[in-house]
Each structure stands twice: as structure tokens, then as C-alpha cells.
Amino acid sequence: MAWARGLGLLLVLLPVVGASKPGIVVRLNKEVLSYVAEAGKVPLRQALQVPIPHFLDRSGQVIQPTRIQILNVHLPYLQLKFIAGFGIRLSAATNFTFKIFRVPEPLHLMLPVALLADTLVAQGSIGTPVVSISACYSLFNKAIVFDGYNSTAPTLLAPLQKHIKAVLRNKLCLRISNLVQGLNVHLGTLTGLSPVGPESQVRYTMINAPNITKDYISFDINAVLFLLGKPIILPMDATPFVLPSHVGTSGAMATVGLSQDLFDSAILLLQKAGALNMDITGQLKLSNNPLNTSTLGQVIPEVARQFPEPRPLALKVQLDAIPVVTLHTNNATLRIQPFVEVLAPDSDSAFQSLFSLDVVVNLSLQLYVSEVRLQGTTSVLGNVQVTVASSNVGFIEMEQVQSLMGNVFQRPLLDHLNALLSIGVALPSVINLRYIAPEVFVYEGYIVVSGGLLYQR
Template sequence: MARARGLGLLLALLLPMVGASRPDTVVRLNKEVLSYVAEAGKAPLQRALQVTVPHFQDWSGGVFQPTRIQILNVHVPHLQLKFIAGFGIHLLAATNFTFKIFRVPEPLHLMLPMALLADTRVSQGSIGTPVVSVSSCFSLFDKAIVLDGHNSTAPALLAPLQNHIKAVLQNKLCLRISNLVQGFNVHLGTLIGPSPIGPESQVHYSMIDTPTITNDYISLNINAVLFLLSRPIVLPVDTTPFVLPQHVGTRGAMATVGLSQDLFDSAILLLQKAGALNLDITGQLKSDYNLLNTSMLGQLIPEVGRQFPEPMPLVLKVRLGATPTVTLQTNNATLRLQPFVEVLAPASNSAFQSLFSLDVVVNLSLQLSVSKVRLRGTTSVLGNVQLTVASSNVGFIDTDHVQPLMGAVFEKPLLDHLNALLGMGVALPHVVNLQYVTPEIFVYEGYIVVSSRLLYQR
């Protein structure tokens, strides 16, 4: 707990410095999620309502006799949660308490039906998490039912006994509801925990304003900050906030998550700053299918053949200068890379000499998927790789002749490298033990939407 509070304080101080006032992610929890939470919440609620009932002072024989009361079972056959527009969530639980009254000469068994009602407010916490608080809570009791059939012994005792139980439960049950909600808030606090992207990078999510609540959903505006070596990735300021339209995604989904263009731009910028998009492609002479050598290149560039009469392996040093761009259009996501590629060959002194360099443009199709909580990507090349000679130490280079060879030795290693990076994925907003199930992804102009069921597993 101390660690969580310390992290929360750090984020509260840090996030405003990196432009946390503008959302780039919107999480919309639809009313369908309330049915799932209600069903999953029955067992915890039943356990929480197992309170201790103090002895009942039974007036018998002119003196008070303490009578022990034990709750044998709490059953919640019906639990309903509903959004209260502009406020929070309403809870209605139909509950049956079974009591054992330790009377002499034989115990008495009672069932007490009860309706438990509570209104909870959902607000923004000081460290950027949703906070739920109980604003009102009360119980409605029905008449107690004698279960063991000894009605002749019960009437004189039943009314005062039931009043005693009601008075106890009125005080204790709402306190237990409040404690249950506080435990839920601790769980909601895991929303702001760091989620690793790679060995030196993380993403931090935080809620930036009070949730929007309608009769159909609760919507959280969330700021996502990516960190590289503890430094935030900061984009140029854009005054246009991201707003998730009303009717997007799959109808009936529990969660609708909107991810703006900014989040993708931040992720790509992080990869560039980390140098993760750079790679070296090395030819191997002993390979059965090796095109990356001086002999193959010499057939296209005569000067290479003259300088290297014996086959030598080549190295392509791929370095990313210009920032990659992600474009999100309806039903279409693309990634554009503009690497600088230097072609090197071994020199006599065991060093490498530069033969020529190329400015390259690669357009890629970006396919997105979600696994558990991580958004992952894979790429494929769109069209031909575009080459322009930047410099040459081997005379004139006809790019039309070099294009097929460079495409063959460049495309597959680049795709393998990119797909390994994008396959690590970025965690979507989530709390501990929560997963996205059967997600569907929709690409719109400037943002994507993940529509999904949710699964909570301890």
C-alpha cells in the first residue's frame, strides 16, 4: 500500500508536467458490464454480509436470558446494478439471511428476506484513478419466516427477535458495503501502475477529469504517457482534445476503448528514440540462398565487381532518421518508414568500407490485434520499396537495376524486426486480473476502437 501511495504521488506530480490535461484515450464501460459485475459480485457480497449478531436478551421468567444468534447463510439471489446519469451507480440486492436461534429446549431457524439498496458516486481520485463512494444506503426487511415448523413456540419471541436482528443489520450491513467499496477502490488504483513495453519503457495511464455517466455507460477520459528511461515521450501540443463518438464499435460490448492518433505517434516516437527501429542486415557467404554479397551486387554495379573479385559478405546498416508516421483512416492503418541505408563491405584492415547509401521509403500495412490486455501489431509491405541514391563510392548506380536485389535482401529482415517489436505490444487501460476477451478492432479517421467483453480472473 505504501508503495502504491508513493507511486501515486509521483505520478500526480509528474503527469501535469507532461501535458496530462488532454485525453488521448477514452474508456467507455457500457451497461452490459454491469450485468457481468453483478453476477461476479454476488459471492463477494454474500461473504461481506456475513456479520456477527450480538446476543438477544430474551425476557423469560422475570429475567433477561441472553440468546445466541448465528447467521448460517447469506444468499443473494438477485443483484442489480444500474447507472445513475451524472452521478454513479445504483445497487439493489435481494438477500435472504438464514439464522439459527439457540433457544432451549431446541433451536429456532429463521429466514429473513431483505432488500439492500445503495447509491454510489463515481468521481476522480487525487492520483488519477476512479473512486467509488457510498452516498446512501438502507435496508428494507420483509417478515421473518420460521423454517423448522415449530410455529407454536415462536410468536411471543418472533417480533422482538426480528426487531433486534433488523436493528443490528441496519447498522452493520451498510458499513460492510462501504468496506467492500473501499476494497474495490484499492483494486481500481492499479489502473495507474506502470505497464512495461520493453526493458526500458513503460506506459502510465491516469484519469484526467470526472467521469461522464449516462444511463447507458460510464466514460473515462484517460491520459496515456509513455516513458523511455524514466523520461516521458512528449508530442507537440495539439489543442484539439480527443472525443470518442457515441455510436462506434460493437453494439452490446462491455467495453469500448478509443485510442487516438497521439497514442500511436507516441509509441512510434518512443521506438525511434530508443533506437529500436535501427538494425544491421548481414550477409552470410555459406548460406544456400544468399543474395547479400559483392558477387551479386557486382552483376548490377560493375565497380563493385572490379573492387571485389572474390565474393565478400555485405552489411546493410539501417538507421532511422525521419520520424515514422502512422496514418489512421477508415478501415485502414498504415505505417511509413524513411530509413537511411548504408551498404558496407569488408576492407583489407578488417574494417568496413562504405560502397553507397540510400534514402529509402517503405509503406506498410498495419494490422492490429489484442491479446489479453496488450494491443499488438503486425506489418506487411505495401507496393515497392522506394530507393534514392544518397551517396556513392562505386560510381553511377541505376536504382531500377538495384531495386529487385535490395528489395529481396531488405524487406524480410525489416518485417521480421518490426513485427517482433510491434508484437510485444502496449498494454491497454486495465486493472489487475482483468482481460479483454473476443475483442474487435475498428479503424476510423484519426483513432481506433477496441470493442470487447471483459473477463476478471483471480
């Protein structure tokens, strides 16, 4: 089953040219076939260990049943290759070693068998890849007798080999078909909901039949993000996402293209969920924390008048405006425009608003992949821009307040955003699959993840 799941790895991470929004294009390149073939040798050998019914020797006056056992299935050659416009072809050379329990001594013989099977890859009704064997052949060579040849009548060898070939011809392709058919349940995990946050999920589905060439197989994948069970809907336009050729790392097993729309959906989800909002609270006992009325009173006289005794301040940060992710070649940025209300506790321990600020922060966005999740970190680009939206403490000298607010606001904001981005979003995959040494490339309007794949049970 590991081979089947390995082929499932191949077929589920395979997404391609997308026309849906948000769009993801995943290509599994021909380099992945060698990995799947090598990983699949053991489970394929196990699947080919078919039981052989007793051979009925009719050469004598009494019919003698002879037990036959497969001792070993050697698989010196296994190759997978793409069939353009269709699926995947399996070619294998196998050597079956048999023990014939005959009297007076057992007989050992080897039967070389060549296997050919064509696997059709199609789109299922629930938006997952569906695989099936469309054609399968077993080609037999002449058996080689290891011992006991002189004591074995030629009249026995011929019908014995005929019996074995007849059994294998019926069973080998059936075993391969069962192995491949078992993939479809596993491939169904592609459409399962993957958590993004406590109240949000992402679901991936194929939107058309796979595109298969001699060099890769790919699928159009539609990604839908959900908040409290409701989908995040973006304004639609007529421009489909198409993953250009020759992007990513040369020779990589997988190339995953992530459109601008996926990032727009993810950031809209965070904004609608309120995950980007935060509270920043000062503490009087921290000497290096300027977030208190005493420090603020030095630049705003009315604050000093209303609060002769130092009290901690609180910043209530809300993002009502949708953040903007911009993707340019080798450069990803995030622009947020939080509304910040500066609060101080009054004599009744209730908070009163001192003033509010409109803030603009431009951030550099660094992206990376851990196992199957796209994650990120941010850093501030340039200065934090601050303007007064309203004031209950009279005139505010903006230059002094900008310096003060920028210092107390910037680090908590980065910590908060980086904590969110470290959770990440799961890329299309099946269970137990992860990326190996993935590289992330930023292009104009899309991201590419390129690297190897590893499947572990």
C-alpha cells in the same frame, strides 16, 4: 472482494471523452453491469455474513442469553445500474436464514431484506477513479418461522426479530461500504507504469471527473509514454479527442477509443529508442542469400574490382526520420524512411562504406488485442522505393540495385517490425483484467477496441 474487484474492473476500464494528448476514451456500457452483478453474488453474500450478538431473553425471572447464527444468505436478485451524472446503484433482494439456539429445540427463521446502495464515482487526487457509498438502506420484511412456531411464544418472537433487525441495520451497509472502499487500492493500479519495452513504459491517468449516463460510464484518460524515465512529448494543438457515439460492436461491454496521438507517441518512442534501427548481415554459405560482394559486383563493376573474392555485405539501417502512422476508415498504414548504408569488410576486417540509400517503405498495419495489449503486424504496400544518397563505388544503375536491395531488405525489415509490434502497448486496465473476443475498428484518425471483459484472480 471479487465483487469489489469486479466493480473495479467496471470503474477502471471506464475511460471517456478526452481533451488531453495523447487521448484515450474508454466506455463501459451497461452490458458490463450484468457481468459484474453475477460475478459479485458470492463475495457479496460472504460480506453480508455478519456476526449476531447473543439475544438476551428478558421474558423470565432470569435473563437468558440466546445464541444466534446466520446459516445462509441467499441472494436471488442483484442488479447494478448507472445513475446519470453520479455513479452506480446497487439493488439486491436477500433472504437471511438464522438458527436460534434455544431450549428445548433450535428455531429456524428466514428474514427477507432489500438492500439499496448508491455508489459515487469521482476523480481521485492521483488520477484514479475513487468510489464511495453515498447512501445505503436496508428494508426488512416480516420474518418467516420454519419450525418450532407452536413452541415459541409470540412474546419471544417479536423482541428476537427486533434484535436481529437492529444488528443488521447497523452492519449491512457498513459491510457494503467496506467492500466498495476496498476498491480504491485496487483502482490505484490504473496509474502504475506498464512496460512497453526494456527501457520504456506507459502511464495512464484520469484527467477529469467521469461522464456517466444511464447507458454507460466513461473517463478521459491521458496516456504518457516514457523513455528512460523521460516523457515523450508531442506538439500540442487545440483539437481534443472525442469518441463518437455508436462506434464499435453493438452490445459490447467495453468500447475503448485510441486517438491518433497515442500511435504518434508510440512510434516516436520506438524511433527515439533506436528500436527501429537494425543491421542485416549476409552469409557466404547461403546459396539463396544475394547479400555479398559477388552478387553486387554483377551490377556495380567497381565492387567487383575492389572485391575479387566474395565477401558478405552488411546493411546498417537507421530511421532518423519519424515514421508516420495514418488512420483512415478501415485502413491503417505506416510509412517509414530508413537510411541504409551498404558496408563490406576490407582486408583488415574493418567495414568500409560502399554506398548509402534513402529508402521509403509503405506498410499496411493490422491491429489486434491479446488480453490487454494492443499488438500488430505489417505487410509491404507496393514497391520499396530506393534512391542513392551517396556512393564510394562510382555510378550505380538504380534500377538493378533497387531490385537487389529491395529483395534483401524487405523480409528482415518486416520480421524486425513485426517482432516489435508483437510486444504491443498495454491498454488502460487494472490487474487481472483482460478483454474477451475483442474487435478492432479503424476510423478516421482513431482506433476503437470493442469487446467483452473477464476478471480473474
